[in-house]
Amino acid sequence: MANQISSTNQETTSFSVELVSGPTARGGVDDFELSHARRALARLKALLGRQGLLNLLAKEIEEGNAFLRGKAKMSNGEFKSATTVLAVRGIKAAQFVRWLEHNFSNESVLLAAEPEHYVIAPNPNFTVTVVENLGPYICHVRLPAYDKAARLSAEGINELLPESEYPFRRLADLSLPDGTVVGRVLTQFGDTDQGFNANLTCYFPVACPEDIFEHHRQHLAVEFRNWIVAAAAAQR
Template sequence: MTDTQTSPPVTVTLKSGPTGAGSIDDFELFYARRALDRFRTRLGRQGLLDLLAADIEEGNAFLRESARASDGNFKAGTTVLAAQGLTSGEFLAWMDGAFAGDDERVLLAAHPEHYAMGTDAIGARVVENIGPHVCSFYMGGWGTDAMAWAADAAELLPESEFPRKMSSNLFLEDGTVVGRALIQFGDTPDGFTANLTVYFPVTCPDEVLDHHLRHYAVEFRNWIIAAAAAQA
C-alpha cells in the first residue's frame, strides 16, 4: 500500500531578537523596497529604459497583436479598495501633484514593477508590467471622440455616489489602442471607496487581467498611504 500522506508545510516563527515591530515578511518587504530604490536610483530613468528595451519591444508586440486579434473588443475587471482617514478629494489632489511634479520616485515606489512614469512629446507615458510583459504605453485620448466609450461603459457607477471619475485610453507610441481605464471615487463616512477598472483586448489571457487587478491593489494602496503621510 502506497503512503500518499503529504508532509505538513514548514513554518518558521520569530520568537525574539529585533526590537522593532513587524513580522519576518515585513522585514523582507522593507529590505526589498530599499534595494529596489537603490537600483532605480543608480540606473536612472534612461538606464532602466535601456536595460528593458528588448523586454519592452516584446511586451508591446504582445499588446499590439492582442489588440489586432480582438478587433476593438475589450474585457473588463475591477479592483475595489476601501480607504479610511482620507477623503477622495485629498487623495486625488495628492495624485495630481505627484504626476505634475518632477519627482518620479514617489510614483515608481508604489509598485516593484513600475519602471518609468512621466510626460514626453506624445503624452503621459507609463512603463510597467502588464501581466508578465514589460510594456511602454501612453494614457489619454487618441483620435476624435476617443473617450466616448466611458459614457456607455457597463462599469460606470452613479454620479451621486461616485462623483469623481477619470477615464483613459491606453495606447502605444504608434497609436494602437491596447486598453482602457476607468477609475471612480466616492466618499464614505470615514474615507472613500475606489473602483478601479481596467480593460484589455478580449484575446488577452485571463491571468493578464487578473494580475493587473492585483497590480491596481498594490499601487493604489501605496499611493493612498503616501497621500495620507503627506497630509500629516
C-alpha cells in the same frame, strides 16, 4: 514474477518558522523583507536611471508591445474589463485626488508605488510614458496626464457608477507609442462615512489571456493602496 509496489500513508508534519526575539522594530519577518526589498529596488532603479532602465528592458519592451499590438488587432477594438475595489478609512476622496494630481509628475513617488513600475515620465504633449508589467510582459504605453484624462458621460461604459456617489471619475486610453489603443483605465472615487471607496477598472483587448486581467487587478490594488497610504501620510 511481477514487481509489487505497496504504499503506506505517511503523516505530514506542518512546518513553520517563528520569530522569537531580536528585532526591536514593529512588524514581523515579512514586513522586514518587504521594506528591504523596496529599498534595494529603489536603489537599483535610481542608479540605472530612466534611460538606463529603458535600454536594459528594450528587448522585453519590444516583445511586450508586439504582444499587445497583436491582441488589439485580433480583438477588433473590443475590450474586456476587470475591476479592483479598495475601501479606505481616514482620508477623503478629494484629499487623495488632489495629492495624486499634485504628484503625477513626481516620478520617484509614482515608481515607488509598485515594484513593476520601471518608468513613469511626463511628455511635452501632456501624456505620460509608462513602462510596467502587464502580466508577464513589460510594455511601454502612454496615457493622458491625470488632470487631462476625460470627464465621463455614462454612454457606453457599463462599469460607470453613479456620479452622485462617485464624483471623482477619470477615463484614460492606454496607447502604444505608434498610437495603437491597447486598453483603458477607469478610476472612480466616492466618499463613505469612514473615508472613501476606490473603484479601479482596467480594460484590455478581449483576446488577451485571463492572466493579463488578473495581474492588473493585483497591480491596481498594490499601486493605489500605496499611493493612498502616501497621500494619508502627507495629510498628517
